[in-house]
Structure formats: structure tokens, C-alpha cells
Amino acid sequence: MSTYDKLLSATLSHPPDPNEPLPMSNRKATIFGTIVVFLAISWLAVVFRLWVRLRVVKEIGWDDVFVVAAQSLNTAAAVVVCLSVEAGLGHHMLYLGPGKIENYLLLFWVEHCIYLGNTALIKIALLLQYLRIFKAGVMRWICIGLLVTISLWGLAFSMVGWFACFPIQGTWDRTVPAKCYGFGFGDVPGFIAAFKAHSASNMMFDILIFITPMILFRTPHLRPKNLLAMAGVFTFGAVVVTTSVWRLHGIVSTKGGTYPYADFTWWSPTIIVLSCLEVDLAIICASMPIFWPIIERSFVAIFVSYEVKVVEERVSDCGLMHELEHMKTRDRGGSVKSNGTSTRELTNDEEEIGQSRKCPYTVGFDPLDEEAKTAGLKTEIQSKPREKWQL
Structure with a gap:
């Protein structure tokens, strides 16, 4: 008997209450409302960013390309998450039936693998944006080093996610005899360790990228309005880091959806929503320095002679x-x-x-x-x- 079947058998011996009221985080309206609203806001930020770069500055860069790629994948992941709600996300997995469970595992595999790659893409976009600022010196080499490290990190975890089982179909069809590891749920300790490793390293890179440009605060004769604007951007970045920490806490406390009993569809909504919000907020934070000066000048132009x-x-x-x-x-x-x-x-x-x-x-x-x-x-x-x- 596989580890997955053993967990299901343990859950069957102590089944959850089928009439248990849904927590606020598990409700369809909460999941849909949070994901759709923040996805729309992040798209507004990206569109405004591109308008400034194409129509005002007239200089598109690789950072813009990676932001668009990250937002496109973010949209695809949001659509898959909404589909997974229809497949049973937020409800007890034990009462979904084999067909719905297989459908949910397939959708979760897709959305999770997109997330693994997307966390790397948005970090690469931010670092490429930093390279526009740091043209030479130690800070430029720090950014290049982070860029190479995060690219390899994202590629490695993406490969581990997409090819967690051999054959791949074994990732969502548990009746297929397959060799699985890590995210493929070959065993409980390996499954939990894979989630913890990615979440912890993701949080660490978020913090490093967050503190890297803080050297700009040492700029001589910094104007007060620019100081406030930079403080606002860094405060927003702190929210992204907080979201990443919150997600890691959720994974640790539920042991990847297996504690206090194996119920992936019941324990996962908060973690999945936080994953989407983390990318949304990172995209908004990356776009704010691009379009905010235009908004500021537009307001100033109204009150001048x-x-x-x-x-x-x-x-x-x-x-x-x-x-x-x-x-x-x-x-x-x-x-x-x-x-x-x-x-x-x-x-x-x-x-x-x-x-x-x-x-x-x-x-x-x-x-x-x-x-x-x-x-x-x-x-x-x-x-x-x-x-x-x-x-």
C-alpha cells in the first residue's frame, strides 16, 4: 500500500464531520473575490507600467518583458485555482469521490508548478529593474549574482514540480504505478520537506531583494518627496515579504495539508490564496516606481501657474x-x-x-x-x- 493510500485509510478511520461549517477562508466567495480583485489590480499596474514605458519613456526593457510573462502566468494560475474550487477546493477531500479528487490533484499540480516558476520570474524582473539603477560597482555585481542564483533556483524547483513522478500521470492519477518524490508525494516526510524548502528559500530571496535597493536611502541631498515615495515602495515590499512568511507558516502548521489529518482540499485554501496574492503584490510593487512619477506630475500640473x-x-x-x-x-x-x-x-x-x-x-x-x-x-x-x- 502506498503512502497516499495509508493516509486516506487513516482519515477513513477518523472521518471529519461532513456537516462541519466552512471557514471563511474556504468559502467560494472568499477565494474568488480575493483572487479576482487582486488580479485585476495587478493587471492595472502592468498596463500602466507598459503605457509609461512605451508612450512616455519610449524605452522597453527586459524587466518589462519578464513582468508581462509573470503576469500572464499569474493569470493562468488564477484561472486554474478558480477551476479547482469547482473541483472541491475548500471542502473535505474524503467526500468528493475518486473522480473529483483526481481532477483536483491535476489542477493543483498545474497551479503549483506555475507558482514555482512564477516566483522566480517576478524576482528576475525586479533584479533586471535594479540593474537599470546600479550601472556599476559592488551593487551591480550583487544584483547579477542574485540574478544567476535565482534563475537556477527557479529552474531547479520548476523541474522538480513538473516532473515529480515518472510517469508524470502518476502525479494526479494515484492508481498508476509511478516512482514519485518531493512534490509528487512519494512519502510524507519528502513531500513536507519539498514544500518547506521552496517556501523558506522563496522567503529568503524575497527578503534579499527587498533590502538590496535600500542603499538608495544613503543618496546625498535626497528630496523629502522622493524619500517618502521610496519609503512607500519599500513598505509595500514589506507586505510581500509578510505574505511569503504567512504562507510558510501555513505550510509548517498544516504540514503541507497532512496535519492533523490528510485533507489537502480542506487545509490548502489559505496557502493557495496567499500564493496568488504574493505574486500579485510583487508585480504591483515592481510597477509602482515606473508609473508613480507620472501620476505625481499629473497632480502637480493641476495646481500650478x-x-x-x-x-x-x-x-x-x-x-x-x-x-x-x-x-x-x-x-x-x-x-x-x-x-x-x-x-x-x-x-x-x-x-x-x-x-x-x-x-x-x-x-x-x-x-x-x-x-x-x-x-x-x-x-x-x-x-x-x-x-x-x-x-
């Missing part, structure tokens, strides 16, 4: 150099782009840098002067915050 100033720009070698340096930005309609290691956008040094780059031939002039016939004209609209006392 404008003044017009006419200046002269003479075409010279200096002007040509200035044009080449900023051609990319002008073509983008004046969009602002973060260029990695430089933290100029976070500090108060922009005016000094701008003044040092000014062409010495750019001066004010009289538009009625004869010289205006050969000089170029430019109209600048400069914004100035409305005074607090002004109505």
Missing part, C-alpha cells in the same frame, strides 16, 4: 553638443527617464547641473532688434508652484 519667457538660442558647436545630448529626450516630448546609477532625479542638484550645461551663447534679447532676424526663437513655459496663501 504659468509664465512665458522669450529667449534666444544661437546655433553653435555648443548648441549642437547640447542638442545631441538631449535629442532622445526631446523626441520623447520632454519625458523624464531614470538613467541608473545617477540619482540626480532624486536630489536637489538638478539646477546646478542644468546651469553647468547651459550654452554660453544663450542670452535674453530684444525681439525687435535686427539680430532677431537671424536668431532662433524659443518659447519656454515654466511652472511655478502656487503660493499657499494664493486663492
